[in-house]
Amino acid sequence: MGESSNEPLRGTIDLLVLRTLSLAPMHGWGITQRIQQVSDGVLEVNQGSLYPALQRLEQKEWIDSEWRVTDNNRRAKYYRLTPVGKRALASETQSWRRHVLAVEQLLRTT
Amino acid sequence: MRGTKRITMWLRALASRRTLERELDEEMRFHIEMEAAKHAKRGLPADEARRRATLAFGSVEGHKESMREGRGVRGIERAGFDLRFAARQLRKTPGFTIAAVLTLALGIGGNAAVFSVVNGVLLRPLAYPDPDRIVTIGHHTRGGDLPKQIPNSSATHTVYSEGSRSFEAMALYSTWQGSLTGNDAPPDWVDVVSATRSLFDVLRIPPALGRTFSVEEDRPGGPRVVILSHALWRQRFGGDPSVIGRTVTVDGTTCEIIGVMPARFAFPAEAAQLWVPMRIDRNDLSGFYLPGIGRLRAGVTPEQASRELTALLPRVATLVDFISIATLRDAGLTTDVHPYLDDVVGRVRPVLWTLWAMIGLVLLIACVNVASLLLVRAEARRREVALRIALGAGRGHLLAQSLAESAMLLLSGTAVGVLFAWSAVALLRRLAPSLLPRLGDIRLDATVLAGTTLVAAVVAVVCGVVPVAHNRSVAPSSMLRGGDRAATIGRRSGQLRQLLVVAQVTMATVLLVGSGLVLRSFQKLRAVDPGFRADGVITFRIALPQSGYPTSEDVARFHYAMLDRMRALPGVFAAGATGRLPLSGDNGEADPLRLESRAFPPNVLPPLAEMRVATPGYFEAMGIPKLAGRLLERSDTERHTGVVLVTETVVRKLMESRPAVGARVAHGLAGVKGEKPWSEVVGVVGDVRGVALDKEPVGAVYYAMINKPGVDMDWLARSMVYAVRTSMPPASLIAAARNQLAQLDPTLPLAETRTLSSVVAAAQSGMRFSMIGFAVAAVIGLFMGAIGLYGVLSYVTAQRTREIGVRMALGATPTSVRAVVLRRGVAVAGIGLSVGLALAVSLRAVATPLLYGITPTDPVTLLAVSAVLLAAGALAAWLPARRASKLDPVRALRWE
Secondary structure, three states, rough: OOOOOOOOOOOHHHHHHHHHHHOOOOEEHHHHHHHHOOOOOOOOOOOHHHHHHHHHHHOOOOEEEEEEOOOOOOOOEEEEEEEHHHHHHHHHHHHHHHHHHHHHHHHHHH | HHHHHHHHHHHHHHHHHHHHHHHHHHHHHHHHHHHHHHHHHHHOOOHHHHHHHHHHOOOHHHHHHHHHHHHHHHHHHHHHHHHHHHHHHHHHOHHHHHHHHHHHHHHHHHHHHHHHHHHHHHHHHOOOOOOEEEEEEEEOOOOOOOOEEEEEEEHHHHHHHHHHOOOEEEEEEEEEEEEEEEOOOEEEEEEEEEOOOOOOHOOOOOOOOOOOOOOHHOOOOOOOOOEEEEEHHHHHHHOOOOHHHEEEEEEEEEEEEEOOOOOOOOOOOOOOOEEEOOOOOOOOOOOOOOHHHHHHHOOOOOOHHHHHHHHHHHHHHOOOOOOOOHHHHHHOOOOEEEHHHHHHHHOOOHHHHHHHHHHHHHHHHHHHHHHHHHHHHHHHOOOOOOOOOOOOOOHHHHHHHHHHHHHHHHHHHHHHHHHHEEEEEEEHHHOOOOOOOOOHOOOOOOHHHHHHHHHHHHHHHHHHHHHHHHHHOHHHHHHHOOHOOOOOOOOOHHHHHHHHHHHHHHHHHHHHHHHHHHHHHHHHHHHHOOOOOOOOOEEEEEEEEOOOOOOOHHHHHHHHHHHHHHHHOOOOEEEEEEEOOOOOOOOOOEEEEEEEOOOOOOOOOOOOOEEEEEEEHHHHHHHOOOEEEOOOOOOHHOHHHHEEEEEEHHHHHHOOOOOOOOOEEEEOOOOOOOOOOOOEEEEEEEEOOOOOOOOOOOEEEEEEEEEOOOOOOHHHHHHEEEEEEEEHHHHHHHHHHHHHHHHOOOOOOOOEEEHHHHHHHHHHHHHHHHHHHHHHHHHHHHHHHHHHHHHHHHHHHHOHHHHHHHHHHHHOHHHHHHHHHHHHHHHHHHHHHHHHHHHHHHHHHHHHHHOOOOOOOOHHHHHHHHHHHHHHHHHHHHHHHHHHHHOHHHHHHHOO
């Protein structure tokens, strides 16, 4: 399991999940599908890190969850961004961009 | 806000573990199903779709486990599992569990009980403001034929309170029993305390109602007033607050009630019922018989105060003529100031500390027992532990489980123990009113429970770590291959256990020696001849008020009439009366006694002798032997001849080789106040131990109720204790006496009715208390030690079954097998015994103050203890030895 090189970088999974949830509330499986889709299959989220990440985010109160019925009438746990989460997403995105820029610069100059 | 959310989640995680688990399960199942549906949509068969989805998901249990860790309550959940696991393990072996719990309960309960006594009596401060500044004031003498400690004279008090700067206040007091009459209630016999007005400044407890004494009331000739105790106020006045300003009659004197003390005020003892002012007269100062108490200024030590007061002592000679500087010097008089608490609890302090130490030893033995029980279990579980280590269990987790098991045992043991302690304390409070001071302060309170919990926690850790430390060395590979069948394994643990048993036997030896010594002391004390025969004697007190009986003649006439009536009762052999009954807590005052034919230099004190009063018939009733001359007769009183009896000790100390009968003696120093005229000795009687059974008699002079002018005994004769030797049962004699008294004077109470045997028993009660306490500790200690020895020998024998089988197959007889096991048991007991005896002998300084009539190395005790311990060792070894000798070699060789 999890040997895929498509695994997102450690630490970015929170950002991916937050970003995904900022569009609409979604269940765990939906989140993995969405990330895969949007990244054209480049990023594949492993379940072993997804669910602990969801638990962690929920403990931080960046997201919360409720049990809802899906379109095809199944019960599923939906996660949703909280206002705190929205602010967090903004600042996380900022710091991610700074980070990427810094790495890029480093790669270019050496 | 964030914090609260986390705590609620955390609590929810603990409280609704089941719901969370179900949701987790559902969420993951949903995920897999959706994944499978996706694959199916692409045309894969349902089975294959499912397989792929499951594979892709990975280990469901693994994910779940990391989610569980994520909840942050893993440690607590695991502790819950461990505790449940431990409970299951303990339920499976009820014998072990009950043994361990009871052992711990006895150890912990005993400790809690003794600690509540120690805490209440010795550690808790007295219930007065700044109690550590309250001190007793008294005097030391050079000893010899003088008592080593004497209280105060009103003369020393006057000098001290005028000259000293060390004290905020100092007071004198004395107690007696008096009659309380009036208020349309039956006459009552009450404990009266006479005290200087400063007593309330020393103790600083304000009255609950009214006020304390004024300066006028504490002067000779001032208004007569009284303060009631809370109990007396409730009893006699129904707690009526309007009692202030009303009057009561105390010993025939009408007094105005000015105050009521609060219920917690019990000075100098619980028994005190009313307080009257002492009214010291500067023109009539007394000898040394008044107890004194003081409150030191902040920062002044008792030693400083002692020095200051001693320096003031010579001024006494300028104040009164009966104490000269020469006498002070000859008596070696110094002032002694020490904490008042020492007086309250001094008598029982060494007993209680020793008892606590002993019960501590019992707890240690209990710990060792439980630890070695757990060790045996650990031994039996080596295979299980090896298997679990092989399967990946962490040592830390194994330690946690072992601790959980001892925690369960401890919890139950402590609970049962606290129950034990609670009933023991309740029993003690009911049975021991005369044995212990401050009985009301003894209770199982928060301090005691906290102390007990602490002790239990330490015990839990010790008991829990030992078996784990023991199994630390388990190597899974060799263990699982069956290496534990070899005879050599467990050798180290065998040694450890034997060491533990030696330690137990050592401690049991110390306990047995301690209680043996006290038992022997009690025996000696019981064997002490008090100087009278107590069985068959009934005593009671009758006191005559000044109002109804103004003169000595009235007093004597009444007592003779009452005695005649008593003697006329059927079943009465003899009846007499005295002012102070021996051993009844009245400390006999002793004064210097002179002999006419022997001159003492002016600066030398003659020997002391107690001053007693007796009626004819008293010596016959008490069984005090007549040694020479004759006893007192009624005609002695009527003829006013002034004759006395002296005891053997007086003859020895004062008369030396001079003939006793016919000699003339007098109490008091020549030429000073209180000097008595000469009285003729007409007979010699045996000595009586008056103060305590373990105190040598001082010697006494018995006066007739009326001697001759100047030898007025009516202050002693006014309140007389009757002694009646009879074959009647106590209850019916007392009823008859009450009946006779009512016919003579219906206003008089019959007080202090008791048998003389109970008076003697009460005098032995202190020693009896330590004896019972020590004996209980020793018996439990011995029992636990024997069980420990038995357990180890049984286990060792069981372990050696194969070896024994081989020996028997090779021709060893059952007798020789038995001998091997027995020898081992006795050897272990022997080593423990020797170490214990050495330890006990080295502790002899601790034991000495508790003993009477024997030395701490009393050979009888040491021999008896050795015999008992070796016998217990042999008995403990006997059962395993027998079992070993009955082994069937064939089965033994197959034994695993």
